[in-house]
């Protein structure tokens with residue numbers, strides 16, 4: 001996952017929130033968007049002015065032109081429509097070329113190659129760094145009313161690998177089914193969840209480079225009263241993380257020490273617990289979310 005593009009009604013809130021809480025560098029984009037820089041890339045999250053707070057694209061990166069052409073052929077052969085981005089749209093994204101498509105549940109995706117880089121590291125206001133590189137910028141949750149169709153599309157057409165499944169019992173007695181899939185050594189780049197969400201993605205995960213970066217971010221978020229949960233550790237990727245409320249109703253899982261897997265030896269599991277411990281609702285501890 002190279003980039004996430006988020007539509008936002010409150011771009012100016014992100015302008016303060018991204019550096020102050022998340023510790024990211026903000027840069028103005030060509031089209032009025034706000035670019036959140038985490039590493040040597042021009043941005044990893046684009047906050048795009050919009051009339052609703054909804055995901056515009058989870059954008060996946062491939063090696064080169066040839067890889068994009070192969071991907072388009074395979075996706076079209078599966079009967080999924082692909083739209084080629086214009087030169088102007090590619091320039092806004094700072095990539096050489098990209099295509100856009102919807103997954104079987106209507107989640108917007110993009111595939112691109114060759115992002116413009118200046119060769120410099122991001123100037124992060126609180127220091128530290130993020131785990132990106134070959135692992136991509138994190139993971140997203142894609143609401144998938146038809147979970148089987150989504151799983152089939154991402155594993156058989158998009159080339160993702162099945163890493164784990166999970167069934168969680170909700171407080172209302174219902175059971176929530178999840179499937180975790182990956183495309184690099186990060187345990188999962190996408191979590192497919194059977195729940196429905198009118199706004200699309202509600203959650204993405206980013207990973208700090210150290211306990212110190214992680215802990216300092218947790219402290220800033222706690223101080224600002226934007227924690228959704230306290231600390232916890234998930235059973236699938238074994239990440240140490242917490243959740244925080246972001247402008248416009250988005251949520252970010254901020255983690256550290258996420259598990260990396262080797263497909264040569266990995267065996268998928270069907271997990272019955274979401275976490276080893278933690279994730280107490282922050283509200284119960286006196287924290288109040290921003291939204």
Ligand SMILES: [Fe+2]
Pocket residue numbers: 139191203204205253
């Ligand atoms: Fe997550």
